[in-house]
Amino acid sequence: MEEGGEKQWSSLIVPSVLEFVKENNFTTVPSRYVQSDQEKAEILDDSSLSSEIPIIDMKHLCSVSTMDSELKKLDIACQDWGFFQLVNHGIDSSFLEKLETEVQDFFNLSMEEKKKLWQRNGEFEGFGQVNIVSEDQKLDWGDMFILTTEPIRSRKSHLFSVLHPSFRETIETYSYEVKNIAKILFTKMASVLEIKREEMEDLFDDVWQSIKINYYPPCPEPDRVIGLTPHSDAAGLTILLQVNEVEGLQIKKDGKWIVVKPLKHALVVNVGEILEIITNGRYRSVEHRAVVNSDKERLSVAMFHSPGKETVIGPAKSLVDKEKQCLFKSMSTQEFFNAFFAQKLNGKSHLDLMSI
Ligand SMILES: O=C(O)CCC(=O)C(=O)O
Numbered sequence: 001m002e003e004g005g006e007k008q009w010s011s012l013i014v015p016s017v018l019e020f021v022k023e024n025n026f027t028t029v030p031s032r033y034v035q036s037d038q039e040k041a042e043i044l045d046d047s048s049l050s051s052e053i054p055i056i057d058m059k060h061l062c063s064v065s066t067m068d069s070e071l072k073k074l075d076i077a078c079q080d081w082g083f084f085q086l087v088n089h090g091i092d093s094s095f096l097e098k099l100e101t102e103v104q105d106f107f108n109l110s111m112e113e114k115k116k117l118w119q120r121n122g123e124f125e126g127f128g129q130v131n132i133v134s135e136d137q138k139l140d141w142g143d144m145f146i147l148t149t150e151p152i153r154s155r156k157s158h159l160f161s162v163l164h165p166s167f168r169e170t171i172e173t174y175s176y177e178v179k180n181i182a183k184i185l186f187t188k189m190a191s192v193l194e195i196k197r198e199e200m201e202d203l204f205d206d207v208w209q210s211i212k213i214n215y216y217p218p219c220p221e222p223d224r225v226i227g228l229t230p231h232s233d234a235a236g237l238t239i240l241l242q243v244n245e246v247e248g249l250q251i252k253k254d255g256k257w258i259v260v261k262p263l264k265h266a267l268v269v270n271v272g273e274i275l276e277i278i279t280n281g282r283y284r285s286v287e288h289r290a291v292v293n294s295d296k297e298r299l300s301v302a303m304f305h306s307p308g309k310e311t312v313i314g315p316a317k318s319l320v321d322k323e324k325q326c327l328f329k330s331m332s333t334q335e336f337f338n339a340f341f342a343q344k345l346n347g348k349s350h351l352d353l354m355s356i
C-alpha cells in the first residue's frame with residue numbers, strides 16, 4: 001500500500017491475544033496459535049550458557065582508562081554473540097520505573113480505547129501484528145504496538161495525539177535517551193572495526209527509530225505456542241528493555257536456545273541485519289525468539305535504530321577497501337525493509353536477499 005510515496009508494510013489484521021485471554025475461560029489454545037511439533041522439537045533450551053551472555057558497561061566504554069578493554073569486550077560480544085546486556089547506560093532508574101508502569105497501563109487500556117490506536121487498514125504502526133501474510137499462517141501468542149519515533153517528521157500524529165500525554169512524554173524522553181546511546185555504540189563499533197567515524201555517522205545521522213512494545217499474556221499451554229517467532233531484527237541496532245523481569249527472550253547459539261536473563265534496568269542490545277551488512281558480516285545479527293509461560297504476563301520494549309529510509313546501506317567502504325571482499329549488495333533502507341516485511345518471519349532467511 002502506498003501513502004505519500006512511502007511503502008506501508010501492511011499485515012493482515014489479527015485478533016488481540018490479550019482480549020482473547022481476558023474474555024475466555026479456556027484450557028486448550030485455539031489451533032491458529034499451536035505451533036507444529038517439528039518447529040518446536042528442533043532445538044533444545046540450554047540454560048547453562050545464560051550467564052555467559054556478555055555484559056558491557058557504558059561507563060567503562062566512555063572513560064579513557066577503561067575504554068580499550070571494554071571496546072574489546074564489545075567487539076567480541078558483537079562478533080560471537082550478536083547480543084549483550086548494557087549496564088551503567090545513564091538512563092535514570094526512577095524514569096525506567098515510570099516507563100514500565102506506563103507501558104503496563106497502556107496494555108491494560110480498554111479495548112475501546114485501544115481501537116483508536118489500532119492499525120488502520122494497510123498500515124504498519126499502531127496495535128496489531130507485522131509479517132502476517134496469509135490467513136492460515138500460525139500466530140504468535142502476543143500483542144504488539146509499533147510507533148515511529150524518529151525522525152520527528154515521520155511521527156504519525158493520529159497515533160501520537162491519542163496517547164495519554166504523560167505516556168507520550170515518557171516515550172519521547174526514552175526515545176531521545178536511547179537514540180543517544182545507539183549513536184554512541186555505533187561510533188564505538190566504528191572505532192574498533194576501523195570504519196571511518198564520519199562514514200558511520202553519516203549512515204545514522206538521520207536515524208530512523210521505532211518503538212515496539214510487546215505484550216505476551218500467560219498461556220495455559222505455553223509449550224504449544226510461541227510468543228514471538230524466531231527471527232533476526234532487520235534494524236541496525238535494537239535496544240530492548242525486559243519490562244517486568246519475566247524470562248522469555250532466548251537467543252540461538254550453536255544450535256541451542258539460551259535464555260537472556262532479565263537484569264533489572266539493563267538494556268539488551270542486539271546487532272540487526274543492517275549492521276551485519278554495514279560491518280560486512282563482522283558483526284552478526286543473531287536469531288532470537290520469545291517464549292511464554294503459564295502464569296505470568298511478560299512485557300518488553302524494543303527500540304530499533306536504522307539509517308534513514310533513503311540512505312543506501314551496504315558494507316562500509318572504509319572496511320571493504322581493507323578487506324577486499326564485499327559480502328553484501330547495496331540498497332536503500334526502504335528497499336531492504338520492503339523485502340523484510342513482505343514475508344513471514346523466518347529466522348535469518350531474508351539476509352540472503354542481500355548476499356552477493
Ligand atoms: O520480547 C522480547 O524479549 C523480544 C522482542 C523482539 O525480539 C522484537 O520485538 O524484535
Ligand SMILES: [Fe+2]
Pocket residue numbers: 231232233238288
Ligand atoms: Fe527481535
